[in-house]
Amino acid sequence: MSFSDPSPLSAAPGASVRAVHDEFHGDLLEVSMGPHHPSTHGVFRMMVTLDGETVVKLKPVFGYLHRNHEKIGENTSYLGSMPYTDRLDYLCSMTNNWAYALAVEKLAGQAVPERAEYLRVILAELTRLLNHTCLAGFLLQDCGASGTPLMYAFREREKILDLFESLSGSRMMCNYQRFGGCRVDAPAGWLDAARALTDGYGSFLDEYEALLTGNEILMARTQGIGCLSAKLAVSAGVTGPLLRAAGVAYDLRKVDGYGFYPRFDFRVPLGAHGDTYDRYMVRVLEMRESIRILQQALRDIPAGPIMDPKAKLRGFRPKPGEVYSRIEGPKGEIGFHLISEGGPNPYRYRVRPPSLINLTILEDLCLGHSIADAVVILGSIDIVLGEVDR
Amino acid sequence: METPDQIRDRLLSRFPGAAVSLISNPGPAAQHSLLLDAADARAIATFLRDDPGLQLDFCSNVTGVDWPDREIVETTRTSTPDPAGGPAKVVEQKTKRLQPGCLEVVYHLYSVALLHGPVVLRLRTGNRSDQVSLPSLTPVWRACEFQEREVFDLFGVVFEGHPDLRRILMWDGFKDHPMRKDYVEPDDYEWEPTPHGDVLAKAKRHYPTPAPAVVKEEPKP
């Protein structure tokens, strides 16, 4: 089979659809989906070659939100990059903060007090709830359930954002972690509010699942669609719920045991088929486990300082060295690779973006499926463009 | 897991003649790395992936690093013993040496099967201008596909054997490699109310201080 290579940017500007003649298969259709498309989760673009409605080739095109995070990170101080990490994966600012703070703490050999570690776990799990809830809403939006599940998801999201706002002062861009602890302590009544939210979240999930999990349309659209094998997933560097939906038990909270995760009792849900439905189900089950972690953490959180007294905020210059550090973000392994030359700025500041690397397998998942399924598969991969392009 | 020393020794016995050296990391993280020669990098990478003791099946992260040419000042002390038996004469000599720059690619490897890591590999190009080719490790780990494209785009390292080496973040006609340290970005700043450093210099260039207006005094009638 031969067809002309889709060269995305040299195509005639404005022409988003053109026919490619192929003597064996009739006319193949080359479609440019994105960067402005309602279901590409932002400004993602894919060049799709279609035989009828079937995808025969799919090449993602990136860079429409490349806002030079790494270059700016090399020209600003270590602490100055913290607010920029909020804007990487803008749904999950707390886990981005934690990943970066942990990397710098490893680079400088900085300890963190116990209460701060508990707060970090609580915030990370709240972020996971927020992300997975919104993902299910967006996935259903991509299936054509216009509005309703997303309305439920955003209702719960607002409750979690209220917690973040009362803690950090900002709804989305929290900028909360510091090297050696957290910026401010939880205000009075905050932990009680978090407990109330955690206790009520289970019943919300019951309601949500009653709508979705057994839904015939959802099952028809997702079961057996976009199957990912464990071998390909590991080789392609896929991480997070996608990897676990493919049946690979690799959760950094268990493997690396960073923070205080070894203290908590939780299970790692695994998928059996690796299809889109498994990816949805693994996230729902992960939310249930997150609630368990939250209940334990909110029960055990000790009083005490939230910043290490030896932590240095002004004039922070780590000794020359290098570190790669990673945590389990809601979308997968988010890592930071920092090289210090002893100056106030990192010499090299690199973000390992889970969303970008998870997209490696997009073409493999979509081949042979219809174009409508490609949208659903993309929705189940869970990308945020701020992180894909940085 | 084996220490990087042991891995290096095992690699040297398995690949005699290959250049593998250990680069130590002075920081508290102590993630030491292995510097490989470009010629046998892919064979070594395949070995690391398939070796039953290591099984580094997961390439987590690929980073490009730019090291420009640097001038290094070395101080050498030579002491000449005094023939008369007095204290030795110490002469300090400072020599300047130009350390040639290179582009470096760093791979962080983990094992999903054995749950260990990281093993850090480094590859270096010959220089920063015309010898910028390195073997692609995408045939070994597919996870490198987009990340190597990114290093090609932002640093200009050409990966030989990459299935689809195109620019990934910038557009195709773009000529520069913006993450290099000597990249000059387009000058489209605006004046800022509290400028400092580079921004102030740019602002002054854009909006030069106007020459004091010369007001002619008209003779009073």
Place this chain on the structure above:
Amino acid sequence: MSEPAPSSPPTLTDAERAELRRQGILLTSMEELYNWGRSHSVWPLQFGLACCAIEMIAASMARFDIARFGSEVFRPSPRQADLLIVSGTVTKKMTPQVVRLWNQMPEPKYCIAMGACAISGGPFKQGYNVLKGIDRFIPVDIYIPGCPPRPEALLHGLMQLQEKIRGQKISGPGAPRHLQADTTCEYPVPDFGEHDLVPPQNPAVWQPPVIVRKEGA
């Protein structure tokens, strides 16, 4: 926020109007009716760029409920939209697409620059691939500061836009762009150059601000 435009001079006093309305007579001017209708059915384009898009979605959800202002109909096609909400960082790679979308929207059309990035590049101003404000290429009606602006701020911006629409004349020299026959509705789309966009800005829309600085400042 832009300044609220002056409203048209009333032809009747409020008391007279109320009296007429009580007797079943509704008196209004063509201009007022036209602007009233338009200002309460501003359909935005379903177009998210970055972080601010999430807050835009939040504004359309149950808690903030943009439907109260008649703007809940997010259209996927620019041909059916009245309002372009530039919600997030516009990169140089994205700029031609944004300008093209703006050109594809039919007049009358309005543009809201939502968030610091769309106004000036915001925190990413130093980026080599970041456009320093969408107003370098297309005219912007409302600027909403914030990073990201809260949904309430977006609603306030929308109310300001409605205020602006209500104050527009439908004839005469003060008439808006879409009612003047000789003004352009198409804006040139920049090309990708070797180092930057070509041209880096549209001089017909945006000129660098003239800043007079004191000696030694």
